[in-house]
Amino acid sequence: MTRGQAVAALRAAGCVFAEDEADVLIEAARDDRTLGAMVGRRAAGEPLEQVVGYADFCGVRVRLRPGVFVPRVRSELLVRLGTAELGPYALVVDLCCGSGALGLAVRHRVPGITLYAADLDPVAVACARDNLADPGRVHQGDLFEALPAELYGRIDLLLANVPYVATRHIPFLPSEARDHEPRTALDGGDDGLTVFRAVAAGAARWLAPGGLLVSEITEAQTAAATTAADGNGLTATVVTDDDLDARAIVARRQR
Numbered sequence: 001m002t003r004g005q006a007v008a009a010l011r012a013a014g015c016v017f018a019e020d021e022a023d024v025l026i027e028a029a030r031d032d033r034t035l036g037a038m039v040g041r042r043a044a045g046e047p048l049e050q051v052v053g054y055a056d057f058c059g060v061r062v063r064l065r066p067g068v069f070v071p072r073v074r075s076e077l078l079v080r081l082g083t084a085e086l087g088p089y090a091l092v093v094d095l096c097c098g099s100g101a102l103g104l105a106v107r108h109r110v111p112g113i114t115l116y117a118a119d120l121d122p123v124a125v126a127c128a129r130d131n132l133a134d135p136g137r138v139h140q141g142d143l144f145e146a147l148p149a150e151l152y153g154r155i156d157l158l159l160a161n162v163p164y165v166a167t168r169h170i171p172f173l174p175s176e177a178r179d180h181e182p183r184t185a186l187d188g189g190d191d192g193l194t195v196f197r198a199v200a201a202g203a204a205r206w207l208a209p210g211g212l213l214v215s216e217i218t219e220a221q222t223a224a225a226t227t228a229a230d231g232n233g234l235t236a237t238v239v240t241d242d243d244l245d246a247r248a249i250v251a252r253r254q255r
């Protein structure tokens with residue numbers, strides 16, 4: 001398949017950046033047959049990052065596989081906020097880690113941290129184990145239940161990019177997300193905060209004194225998320241970044 005044919009197939013499928021995507025696919029494909037298959041998958045609507053098997057996020061290349069949440073550019077805000085005051089020997093947990101992108105990016109910025117990660121989904125856990133190169137520290141299970149007990153009360157930074165889309169909004173997501181990312185990675189229940197509330201409820205016990213929880217939220221969730229954090233022994237502030245179109249809650253355990 002030539003570059004022109006790849007561009008034409010992608011354009012016909014509605015890819016806005018058909019030329020750029022064709023170049024990414026050509027670079028990733030080992031041979032012509034693989035390129036044809038990759039173009040076919042992308043034209044059928046699979047996210048480009050799942051097709052090529054990686055995403056570039058916050059200065060790191062993150063390995064991906066089909067069925068794993070694609071890290072979003074906006075999540076750079078969580079990495080920035082989380083690393084702002086992080087010491088080199090900090091204990092960091094990437095809860096709801098998906099591919100492990102956030103933890104990987106934090107470790108890239110602050111080498112020397114001890115990083116654990118956990119997710120409910122075994123496919124995500126396998127992917128995070130590929131990325132974090134420390135399989136013994138990537139755990140499978142429901143939120144804090146997945147973590148080793150020795151982390152209790154010691155976590156300096158809890159990254160928790162939980163699913164936060166309100167159930168009624170799921171049908172309006174782009175089909176790339178609806179059809180190719182697991183529902184458990186997206187659906188945050190009635191108001192989108194079901195998983196966040198569960199994280200907030202446990203965070204004060206798992207965080208070290210002064211430790212931080214950072215999570216992405218929407219504008220509509222600001223008041224309820226702040227109430228959930230403040231009501232669980234944390235002190236929350238909300239930070240926005242218009243360039244990234246991102247909003248995060250930063251909740252600190254009192255010292």
Ligand SMILES: C[S@@+](CC[C@H](N)C(=O)[O-])C[C@H]1O[C@@H](n2cnc3c(N)ncnc32)[C@H](O)[C@@H]1O
Nearest residue numbers: 069071096097098119120121142143161163185
């Ligand atoms: C929005 S994705 C974020 C993935 C990754 N942190 C990122 O930013 O790319 C949410 C992740 O939470 C996981 N998840 C959902 N419910 C969970 C639970 N109860 N316990 C642990 N992980 C959960 C999903 O499997 C999914 O990987």
